Amino acid sequence: MVVPERCALVVIDVQLGFDDPVWGRRNNPDCEANIAALIQVWRRRGQPIIFVRHDSDEGPDSPLAPGQTGNAFKAMISGEPDLLITKQVHSAFYGRPNLDEWLHSHDLPALVICGIATDHCCETTARMAGDLGYQTFFALDATHAFDRRTPDGDVVTAEAICRATAASLHDEFATVTSTAALLGD
Numbered sequence: 001m002v003v004p005e006r007c008a009l010v011v012i013d014v015q016l017g018f019d020d021p022v023w024g025r026r027n028n029p030d031c032e033a034n035i036a037a038l039i040q041v042w043r044r045r046g047q048p049i050i051f052v053r054h055d056s057d058e059g060p061d062s063p064l065a066p067g068q069t070g071n072a073f074k075a076m077i078s079g080e081p082d083l084l085i086t087k088q089v090h091s092a093f094y095g096r097p098n099l100d101e102w103l104h105s106h107d108l109p110a111l112v113i114c115g116i117a118t119d120h121c122c123e124t125t126a127r128m129a130g131d132l133g134y135q136t137f138f139a140l141d142a143t144h145a146f147d148r149r150t151p152d153g154d155v156v157t158a159e160a161i162c163r164a165t166a167a168s169l170h171d172e173f174a175t176v177t178s179t180a181a182l183l184g185d
Helices: 031-045 097-105 118-129 159-171 179-183
Strands: 007-012 049-054 083-087 110-116 135-144 175-177
Touching: 007 031, 007 118, 031 049, 031 110, 031 135, 031 179, 049 110, 083 097, 097 175, 110 118, 110 179, 118 159, 135 159
Parallel strands: 007 049, 007 110, 049 083, 110 135, 135 175
Antiparallel strands: none
16 A cells, blocks of 8 residues: 555554543454554654544543543653644544644645544544545554443444444545555555
8 A cells, every 4th residue: 555655644542541441341452563563664754643642621530631640642652743632522633733734734635543442533533534635544453442332232342343433434534454554564
């Protein structure tokens, strides 16, 4: 897969708070290693890297609240990003500073999305990126989801959620792909 030269890596919410058991069972134990590989290659290529952090406004007990240990990035999110966005909602496009303005001001028409969680902040950001006209790549194996309950109490596995996200995004909002394909492996 050929990734455009002017392509930002958007690393979403890879925070310690998502290791809290409150979220439940997750899939894809290779997620963090794949994110680290993407960051390493983007740095080596000199391509822009954007870190997005969820600063929960749901009170001090939230594992993602500013000032809590869980608000910090996981260890593999190292080095300085070209841009740090903080947000309180699902889409990185509603964070601060303004992602859309920054991408336009740096002439970046394409982006790769990775992070946590597949079906929440990553998918929401990918949908908005596609709607805003960006060439969007969704690194599915560099995301993970959590099991969820339906309104009637059935469990939808994290694996099923990721498959559904891939099916709904691919060729509509983004190109759903893998870390290996993005890195040319």
